[in-house]
Amino acid sequence: MINAKSLLSYSKDLSILFVEDHDELRLTTTEILKSFFHEVDNAANGVIALAKYKDYHSKNFKNYDIVLTDLQLPQLNGVELTQEIYTLHPEQIIIILSAYEDSKYLLPLINLGIEQFIKKPIDFQELLKVLLKSSKKLQLKKPLPKNDDFAIIKLNDSFVFDKKNSLLFDNNKSIYLTKYEIIFMQFLSQNVGKIYSNEEIVLKYGDLHEVLDNTNIRKLVSKLRKKLPKNSLESIYGIGYRLMPYFEA
Numbered sequence: 448m449i450n451a452k453s454l455l456s457y458s459k460d461l462s463i464l465f466v467e468d469h470d471e472l473r474l475t476t477t478e479i480l481k482s483f484f485h486e487v488d489n490a491a492n493g494v495i496a497l498a499k500y501k502d503y504h505s506k507n508f509k510n511y512d513i514v515l516t517d518l519q520l521p522q523l524n525g526v527e528l529t530q531e532i533y534t535l536h537p538e539q540i541i542i543i544l545s546a547y548e549d550s551k552y553l554l555p556l557i558n559l560g561i562e563q564f565i566k567k568p569i570d571f572q573e574l575l576k577v578l579l580k581s582s583k584k585l586q587l588k589k590p591l592p593k594n595d596d597f598a599i600i601k602l603n604d605s606f607v608f609d610k611k612n613s614l615l616f617d618n619n620k621s622i623y624l625t626k627y628e629i630i631f632m633q634f635l636s637q638n639v640g641k642i643y644s645n646e647e648i649v650l651k652y653g654d655l656h657e658v659l660d661n662t663n664i665r666k667l668v669s670k671l672r673k674k675l676p677k678n679s680l681e682s683i684y685g686i687g688y689r690l691m692p693y694f695e696a
Contacts, residue, residue, distance in 0.1 A: 457582035460623035462486035466496040466516035493523025508613040603676040644687040
């Protein structure tokens with residue numbers, strides 16, 4: 448039996464999209480997933496799922512960590528959805544739910560490179576086992592990006608911010624950032640050590656059609672500091688903020 452704490456230790460910062468056309472199963476499984484994952488979205492068919500997948504990337508500057516989908520879906524089936532997602536993100540982890548009669552689809556999906564199959568009706572212990580395996584793969588085996596064109600900002604001996612992919616790592620483990628935190632880190636990392644005024648920060652969010660005032664900047668910084676190494680984000684009273692350059696001893 449899977450220990451829930453084991454799964455939670457790897458999945459708590461991850462996101463998942465669950466696609467299932469059976470309403471009761473979709474809602475029940477979604478509630479279970481919410482106990483383990485930071486973000487859980489669901490869709491009743493392949494067309495809605497693909498739209499949500501694209502919208503999530505547009506809003507968060509990254510893809511869902513895991514996609515869990517049934518094969519037999521209206522409008523756009525699981526094979527077609529998988530093909531569309533791999534066109535957008537070839538490294539996407541996709542787990543397929545399939546009934547016995549769906550076996551004719553298995554070889555095409557294996558050739559596409561899906562993560563794993565889970566037979567329906569769902570054995571939830573088996574589902575949690577597969578989710579644990581996938582979450583571990585994401586957290587422990589995800590390679591740290593190479594330092595390319597100053598895309599990697601080192602914050603201390605273990606923390607780095609990957610500008611290219613909008614990812615924060617501590618000892619090669621990804622730390623979840625909200626959309627507003629990503630925008631903030633991207634903006635300040637344009638020139639590490641430079642002080643960006645509150646007005647410049649507000650204007651930056653405005654350019655991206657997002658709303659942020661001075662009060663909410665302070666709240667945003669307060670939450671972000673809990674995810675960053677100590678003293679890496681400096682506030683200059685009444686002026687603004689900057690990322691502090693890190694110099695190795």
